[in-house]
Amino acid sequence: MKLIELYVKEVMRRLPEKKRGEVEAELRSMIGARLPKDYSEQDVKNILSELGHPAVLASSYAERPLYLIGPRYYDLYLQLLKLILPIAIAVATIIILIVTIVSGAGEEPVFTIIGDLVGGIISGIINTVIQAVFWLTLVLAIVERAEHSKSQRPLALNFEEWTPDSLREFSDRPHISKDKKIPRSQIFGSLIWTAIWTTVYFNADKLLGIYQEGQQGGLEFTTPIFNQEVLVSYWPLIILVVVLEITLAAYQWRAVQWTNKLALFNTFVQLTSVLIFVLVFTNSNLINQAFRQGVENVFGGPSALNWLIGSIVAVVIISSAIDAIQGIRKARI
Secondary structure (H helix, E strand, O other): OHHHHHHHHHHHOOOOHHHHHHHHHHHHHHHHHHOOOOOOHHHHHHHHHHHOOHHHHHHHHHOOOOOOOOHHHHHHHHHHHHHHHHHHHHHHHHHHHHHHHHHOOOOOOHHHHHHHHHHHHHHHHHHHHHHHHHHHHHHHHHHHHHOOOOOOOOEOOOOOEOOHHHHHHHOOOOOOOOOOEOOHHHHHHHHHHHHHHHHHHHOHHHHOEEEEEOOOOOEEEEEEOEOHHHHHHOHHHHHHHHHHHHHHHHHHHHHOEOOHHHHHHHHHHHHHHHHHHHHHHOOOOOEOHHHHHHHHHHHOOOHHHHHHHHHHHHHHHHHHHHHHHHHHHHHOO
C-alpha cells in the first residue's frame, strides 16, 4: 500500500542511517501485524493514525529528545527555519556588501580588506542565524503555550493537523543522492565570493596595484592597475551579476539538489557573467596609463600585458564553462 511506504519513508529519513535497517523491519512488521487479512485503505489510515506523526514515532526510536519546543510544533518549526534562514542570510550578505562598498575600502592592503570582509560576512551570517532561531523559537514557544486546543497532533506549514492523507504530498519527493545534493558550504562560499569580488571591483583603485615599502615601514599603495572610472561606468551590469549570483544561491538553498531548471539557470548566470566580464576587460581604457607604461618599460612592449589579460579572460571562461557543465551533469544523474 502506497501510504505505508510513504509513512515508513518519512520515519526513516528522520533517523540516523545506522538505525534505519533495523527500525524499518520492525515498523513494517508492526504495521503488518495490526492490519486484517483483507484490509482496505481506511484500515491503513486507522493504523497510521494510531502510530501518529512520523516525526513523533521517529523520536521514540532515536533514543534522544528530538524536539526543541514541543511535538505539536516541531515539524512546523523546522519547515519555517528552512524557509526563513536562506532569506535572512541573503539579506544580511547584501546589507554587509552594500555597507562595505559605500563606506570604501580605506588604505589597508588588499589582503587585509578581504580578510576583514570575509570575517564580517561570516560573523554577520552567524549572528543572523542565531537571531532567526532565537526569535522563531520564542514565538512558537509562546504560541504553543497560549494555545487552548487539547489536540497533540503535529501541525504542518499550513497550520493544519497531520493525518495519514498528509503523506500524499510526499509521494513525488525524489531520493536525493550525494552527487546531486548541493552542500550548504558551497552556497555560503559562493555568497562570500560574490561579496569579495564586488568589494574589490568597486575599490580596485585602492586595492589592486603596485605596493612599495613606505618611508615609515609597511606597504604603501602607489599605482593602481585599473582605471576606476571605466570600472564604475559598468555598474548597472555589475549589479545585475550580483543580483543573479545571490538569486542563484537562494535557488540552490531552496532546491537542495541539482535539477534541470536549476542547471539551466546556473548556465544562464555563468554565461551572463562571462559576457559582462569580457566586455569590461576588453575595454582599451581599462588599464591605468601609469601602470601600463610601467609594464611596457619592464617587458619592452605591450605584449606581456596583453598576454596577461588574455590569460585571465581565458581562465574565467573555462572555469565558468566547467561550472555550468558540472551543474548539467549533476542534474541528469
